[in-house]
Amino acid sequence: MSTINGRVSHWFDKMPSLRPRLPGDRDADVCIVGAGYTGLWTAYYLKKADPSLRITVLEARFAGFGASGRNGGWLSGLVPGDRNRMAKTYGRDKVLAWQRALNQSVDEVIAVAESEGIDAGAVKGGNLEIARNPAQAARLAASVAEERRWCNDVTELTKEQAAQRINIDGLVSAYHSRDCARIQPAALAAGLAEAVERLGVTIHEQSAVVEIQPGRAVTRTGTVRAPIVLRATEGFTPALPGLRRRWLPMNSSMIATDPIPARIWDEIGWQGRETIGDTAHGFFYAQRTVDDRIAIGGRSVPYRFGSRTDRDGQVPARTIRLLTEVLHSILPQVRDIPIAHGWCGVLAVPRDWEAGVALDRTTGLGWAGGYVGHGVTATNLAGRTLADLVLARNTPITELPWVGHQSRNWEPEPMRWLGVRGLYIAYKLADRHEANGRRTTSPIARVADVITRKP
Known part of the structure; x- marks a missing residue:
């Protein structure tokens, strides 16, 4: 069987039936642009708080078409930003509150899915972070200390303890963090869309917004007029007028194997359904x-180049080969298992790599996003925050440091293309450098880190 390439993602086992497009001009109390996690969570909490609100969600394709239906399915407490840098600006206590709110949001998502009958396949097995050479192990040890400084529950594991969880080849060291669950991301997005519709929210798919102005969101088939218009477009934001350089649409790719036989799972383990990441x-x-x-x-x-996005998740064949090599390297037990599907999608990266949530009460325009790949949980907290801001409620989450945070625009082309491509070439070289036995982080990566994080 040949590998399926694209078709949005493997998480959609079949394409959903499309909801009707916007049939003409409409009025609403709140218009939300984008039916991914951010837009859907915002609609959910707004409607729960005030059932009388008329809420319309406009979506270019279908609910979950973007990163919400293509991601790795990590429902984790990962902060979409640099905690230490944010602490210098906003204070450690506020950033610590942000971290705690994100950790609590993992359980909030699971609880809402259960209460709304959404079968998102959630298993809170935590995350296993691994190192496979001395330089990676040094970074992993530093990461353990960093997580503990931010009061996160992490447990260092010996090679033997880690192997009892998952039999990973070439393991040097590992740690386990508690606040992470495995989910089926498209199932969560689709279930959440159905839940908000049951509450009375109107979703128009096939309704790409071509312009957002105070009091209105314009599509080719009509305009929604509303005193509050919220942008929740994440990696597709640069396609909107005036926002080309606002966020950078970073591409991430995935593959999925065929179902793996029980006898091979007996060799691998992975009974806890932990997510796995590494420090390369x-x-x-x-x-x-x-x-x-x-x-x-x-x-x-x-x-x-030019902040272009993919075509329905289609990914270069060489990327499928590369990810297959990575998989076979860490789990050679699956070397004979075919790859069923490859796909990709975009996430949004602000210039300072810090996500934000905001509402301008003068114009009625609000937005949330820039999650730098850590959005599965953060979108829930962002949706609750936007709901509180719209309802003018001062709550602990409206005091978190990402509320109102702004970053400057990215550089014009070709500078941003050259910069991003150059940095990732540097990181690949650094990984090769470290794989040859270097015991500390490659100086190539240290220089790239400084450039990447330059505000």
């Missing part, structure tokens, strides 16, 4: 899926 510069992320496949991802082609 060109890192991978993986999960054991609901239907007993392995899905693994990374960033082989990180950016397309």
Whole structure:
């Protein structure tokens, strides 16, 4: 059987039936642009708080078409930003509150899915972070200390303890963090869309917004007029007028295997359904899926010139080969298992790599996003935050440091293409450097880190 390439993602076992497009001009109390996690969570919490609100969600394709239906399925407490840098600006206590709120949001998502009857395949097995050479092990040890400084529950594991969880080849060291669950991401997005519709929210798919202005969102088939218009477009934001350089659409790719036989799972383990990541510069992320496949991802082609996005998730064949090599390297037990599907999608990266949530009460325009790949959980917190901002409620989450945070625009082309491509080439070289036995982080990566994080 040949590998399926694209068709949005493996998480959609079949394409959903499309909801009707916007049939003409409409009025609403709140208009949300984008039916991914951010837009859907915002609609959910708004409607729960005030059932009288008329809420319309506009979506260019279908609910979950973007990163919400293509990601690695890590429902984790990962912060979409640099905690130490944010602490210098906003104070450690606020950033610590942000971290705690994200950790709590893992359980919030699971609880809502259960209460709404959404079968998202959630298993809170935590995350296993691994190192496979001395330089990676040094970074992993530093990461353990860093997580503990931010009061996160992490447990260092010996090679033997880690192997009892998952029999990973070439393991040097590992740690386990508690606040992470495996999910089927498209199932969560689709279920959440159905839940908000049951509450009375109107979703119009096939309704790409071509312009957002105070009081209105314009599509080719009509305009929604509303005093509050919220942008929740993440990696597709640069396609909107005036926002070409606002966020960079970073590309991430994935593959999924055929279902793996029980005898091979007996060799691998992975009974806890932990997610797995590593401390390489060109890192991978993986999960054991609901239907007993392995899905693994990374960033082989990180950016397309001019902030272009993919065509329905189609990924270069060389990327499928590269991710397959990574999978076989860490789990040689599956070397004879065919790869069923390869796909990709975009996530949004602000220039300072810090996500934000905001509402301008003067114009009625709001937005949330820039999750730098850590959005599965952060979108829930962002949706609750936007709901509180719209309802003018001062709550602990409206005081978190990402509320109102702004980053400057990215450089014009060709500078951003050259910069991003150059940085990822540097990280690949650094990984090769470290794989040859270097005991500390490659100086190539240290220089790239400084450039990457330059505000």
